[in-house]
Structures are given as C-alpha cells and as structure tokens.
Amino acid sequence: xxxxxxxxxxxxxxxxxxxxxxxxxxxxxxxxxxxxxxxxxxxxxxxxxxxxxxxxxxxxxxxxxxxxxxxxxxxxxxxxxxxxxxxxxxxxxxxxxxxxxxxxxxxxxxxxxxxxxxxxxxxxxxxxxxxxxxxxxxxxxxxxxxxxxxxxxxxxxxxxxxxxxxxxxxxxxxxxxxxxxxxxxxxxxxxxxxxxxxxxxxxxxxxxxxxxxxxxxxxxxxxxxxxxxxxxxxxxxxxxxxxxxxxxxxxxxxxxxxxxxxxxxxxxxxxxxxxxxxxxxxxxxxxxxxxxxx
Numbered sequence: 001x002x003x004x005x006x007x008x009x010x011x012x013x014x015x016x017x018x019x020x021x022x023x024x025x026x027x028x029x030x031x032x033x034x035x036x037x038x039x040x041x042x043x044x045x046x047x048x049x050x051x052x053x054x055x056x057x058x059x060x061x062x063x064x065x066x067x068x069x070x071x072x073x074x075x076x077x078x079x080x081x082x083x084x085x086x087x088x089x090x091x092x093x094x095x096x097x098x099x100x101x102x103x104x105x106x107x108x109x110x111x112x113x114x115x116x117x118x119x120x121x122x123x124x125x126x127x128x129x130x131x132x133x134x135x136x137x138x139x140x141x142x143x144x145x146x147x148x149x150x151x152x153x154x155x156x157x158x159x160x161x162x163x164x165x166x167x168x169x170x171x172x173x174x175x176x177x178x179x180x181x182x183x184x185x186x187x188x189x190x191x192x193x194x195x196x197x198x199x200x201x202x203x204x205x206x207x208x209x210x211x212x213x214x215x216x217x218x219x220x221x222x223x224x225x226x227x228x229x230x231x232x233x234x235x236x237x238x239x240x241x242x243x244x245x246x247x248x249x250x251x252x253x254x255x256x257x258x259x260x261x262x263x264x265x266x267x268x269x270x271x272x273x274x275x276x277x278x279x280x281x282x283x284x285x286x287x288x289x290x291x292x293x294x
Contacts, residue, residue, distance in 0.1 A: 007034040007101070008080030008156070012070030013088035017046040020088050024054035027094040035080055038088070039070040066168035067150075075160055084153045091194040092151040099190045100153040109158050109185035112177070113151035113192040132174070139227050140181040145189040148173050158185055182223040182279075221275055229272030236265035 042064035086092040240261025
C-alpha cells in the first residue's frame with residue numbers, strides 16, 4: 001500500500017476498556033501514520049479515558065445503538081481512502097493489518113481476515129459460521145471463506161455506497177460481503193488467527209444467528225432472487241406433481257391440494273422474475289456511480 005494513501009482504522013466498542021487498554025498502544029505504535037477512530041457505543045466503563053491515554057479519536061453514542069450502527073458512524077467520520085475495521089475485544093491483532101493492506105493493494109476492493117480453524121470462541125460458533133458461509137457461497141456462486149468476520153480492509157468510497165443496507169446489529173459483515181459480490185467488486189481473504197476474546201461477548205448466538213439467516217435471505221433476494229425462488233418453486237411443483245400422481249392412482253381424480261401446490265409454484269416463480277427486475281434496478285444506481293467515479 002503506497003505511503004501516500006490515507007488509512008483510517010475504525011473500532012466499534014462497547015464496554016471494552018480492558019482490551020482497548022492492551023490493544024491501542026500496540027495499534028498506535030504499528031499504525032502511527034493512520035487515523036484511529038474508536039466508536040464508543042454507549043459504554044459505561046473507562047473507554048473514554050483509555051482512548052484519551054492513547055490519544056486516539058473517540059466518537060460517542062449516548063446510548064447503545066449496536067455494532068452495525070457504530071460501524072456506520074465510524075465509516076461516515078473516517079477521512080481515509082482505505083478503512084480498516086476491527087473489533088475491540090482483543091481478537092483482531094494489529095500485526096495482521098499490513099497483510100490486509102498488502103492484499104488490498106493488489107487491486108481488490110475489500111479484503112477480509114478469514115479466521116483459521118480453532119480461532120472461534122466455541123465449536124457452535126464455528127459450525128454456525130461454516131453453515132452461513134456455505135449458504136452465502138451458494139447464493140453468490142463464489143466461495144466465501146468467512147462470512148461473519150468483522151476484521152476487514154475496504155475502499156471507503158465503495159463501502160459507503162452500501163451504508164443504507166447495513167443493519168445496526170452484529171450482522172453487518174454478512175450484508176457488506178454479499179453486497180460487494182453483487183456489485184461485482186473484488187473480494188479477497190487473508191488467513192488470520194484470533195485468540196479468545198477478552199471479556200464477555202455481546203453476541204447472543206440464537207437471536208443473532210436467526211438474524212444472520214434472515215439477512216442472508218434478504219440479501220439473497222437482492223443479489224440473485226432466482227437462486228432463492230426457483231428451488232422453492234420447483235419444490236412446490238414436484239410436490240404437487242407427486243401428490244397428483246398419488247391421488248390419481250388411488251382416488252382417480254385431481255385434488256384441490258395438487259391445484260394449490262401448482263398455483264404456488266407458478267406464483268413463486270413469477271415473484272422470482274419480478275424480484276430479478278427489482279434487483280437489477282436496485283443496483284443500477286451503484287453501477288452508474290462506478291462509471292462516474294472512473
């Protein structure tokens with residue numbers, strides 16, 4: 001990455017004073033040429049004092065708005081052409097930032113720190129991340145190594161185009177990853193190792209897991225609707241056909257249930273076609289701004 005490129009590091013934090021006190025001095029020493037922004041999401045601990053000790057910029061939410069909201073606040077305030085996002089819990093190592101930036105300099109628009117096996121806080125979280133990554137990979141037809149990693153370097157201008165899509169909760173990495181693929185931006189991965197976090201996680205596996213799944217489906221309908229609606233339509237049709245053959249052989253007539261399944265298949269398919277058109281219009285504005293930027 002050229003030294004003339006302005007870099008901002010955005011760290012969303014909520015009651016992470018203990019880990020920030022350990023991380024910020026190392027980060028300031030390693031990245032002394034970068035703008036460091038801590039977005040304090042309504043903390044009630046010593047986060048403010050810790051930021052002052054390391055002389056880093058602090059943005060404050062008067063009440064907790066969520067990890068995604070903190071990301072959006074930091075992205076809007078950052079002055080760098082490149083933004084590095086990292087967590088404040090001590091899992092993301094400052095020493096891995098140069099590797100992300102070097103990969104980004106190869107021409108990519110976003111580089112994600114993909115956690116190696118054994119890096120996750122627990123087996124259930126590793127399994128969930130693998131399932132979500134496989135589902136998202138199928139939707140975008142491109143391998144996604146780590147869908148939920150919050151450690152990433154992005155080109156600021158392109159990232160900000162999707163701020164309106166980002167949720168306020170912990171699922172912003174899912175949304176921005178699939179949105180970048182949909183827009184045709186280059187995404188790469190760099191393997192990282194993340195130690196166990198310092199302090200208690202704010203993620204609730206069941207609640208946030210359901211949110212991740214719903215967001216994947218929502219983005220999937222924006223990204224490639226027929227990848228979602230076509231299999232559903234086919235399942236309705238095949239079920240209706242099977243039920244029709246069964247009732248015709250044993251009852252000798254065409255039943256209302258078969259008709260309902262066939263109609264459901266047709267309507268689901270039509271919804272997919274309409275969604276494809278809406279998706280094309282939705283990203284038309286982004287494509288036009290890319291043309292203007294070039």
